[in-house]
Amino acid sequence: MANMSDAIELFLHRLIEASEDNTIEIQRGEVASRFSCAPSQINYVLQTRFVPERGYYVESRRGGGGYIRITKASDSQTELLRLALAHCNQPMEQRQAGHVVTMLLKEGLITERESRLIMAVMDRQALLLELPWRDELRCHLLRAMLGTLITGEEDV
Numbered sequence: 001m002a003n004m005s006d007a008i009e010l011f012l013h014r015l016i017e018a019s020e021d022n023t024i025e026i027q028r029g030e031v032a033s034r035f036s037c038a039p040s041q042i043n044y045v046l047q048t049r050f051v052p053e054r055g056y057y058v059e060s061r062r063g064g065g066g067y068i069r070i071t072k073a074s075d076s077q078t079e080l081l082r083l084a085l086a087h088c089n090q091p092m093e094q095r096q097a098g099h100v101v102t103m104l105l106k107e108g109l110i111t112e113r114e115s116r117l118i119m120a121v122m123d124r125q126a127l128l129l130e131l132p133w134r135d136e137l138r139c140h141l142l143r144a145m146l147g148t149l150i151t152g153e154e155d156v
Helices: 004-018 028-035 039-049 077-087 094-106 112-122 133-151
Strands: 023-026 056-061 067-072
Touching (some): 004 039, 023 028, 039 067, 112 133
Antiparallel strands (some): 023 067
C-alpha cells in the first residue's frame, strides 16, 4: 500500500461494495482508531477521494451520535451524468474537471477518446483567460458537454 490515505480509501471502498445499497455510515473516530491515525486523516480522504465528481455523496452529523454517511451514486447512466452536471454549477479548477471526466470514463459513459477530447478543451493551456474567468468558462463548457450526453442536444 502506497500510504495511509490509500489504505483508508481501499477500506471504505470495500465497505461500500459489501453494502446492499451502496451506502455506509461510519464513525470518524472508529476508523481513525482502526488505522492508528488522526481523525483529520479520515477527513482528508473523504474530502479528496469521495467527492461528487467521483460519484459519491458524503454527509455528516456532528455530536455524540454523529456519523459520516458515504453513498456511491447508482450506476444508472442518467443519474451519474446528472450528478456530474449538478457539480458544474460553480467555477471549476482543471483538477475538478479531471475528476468528473475520470468518473465518466471509469463508469463507461464516455470513451477514452472522448475523455481526451474533453480534457483537451478543459486544459488551462487551451483556456487562455485569467482567473476566475478561466474556471468559470471551464464550468460552462463541461456543463454543455454533459448536457449533450444526457439529452443529445447542444443547449442545456
